[in-house]
Amino acid sequence: MKAKPKLYQCPECGLHYRDIAATKKCQAWCTKYKSCNLEIAKLSGEAKAHKRLTKLKAN
Numbered sequence: 888m889k890a891k892p893k894l895y896q897c898p899e900c901g902l903h904y905r906d907i908a909a910t911k912k913c914q915a916w917c918t919k920y921k922s923c924n925l926e927i928a929k930l931s932g933e934a935k936a937h938k939r940l941t942k943l944k945a946n
């Protein structure tokens with residue numbers, strides 16, 4: 888059995904990242920621009936799960 892990888896969550900948009908650095912980048916972006924940066928969001932667990940992000944939930 889594989890251990891579940893720890894995911895970090897951006898407190899602003901709620902996306903999950905395996906990488907704390909990406910999480911912090913996302914949070915910084917979300918806080919500043921009140922929107923998601925697709926370049927960052929595509930690194931999230933959600934983006935990988937859905938393969939493509941058609942819509943990002945605002946707030």
Ligand SMILES: [Zn+2]
Pocket residue numbers: 897898899900901902913914917923
């Ligand atoms: Zn975010």
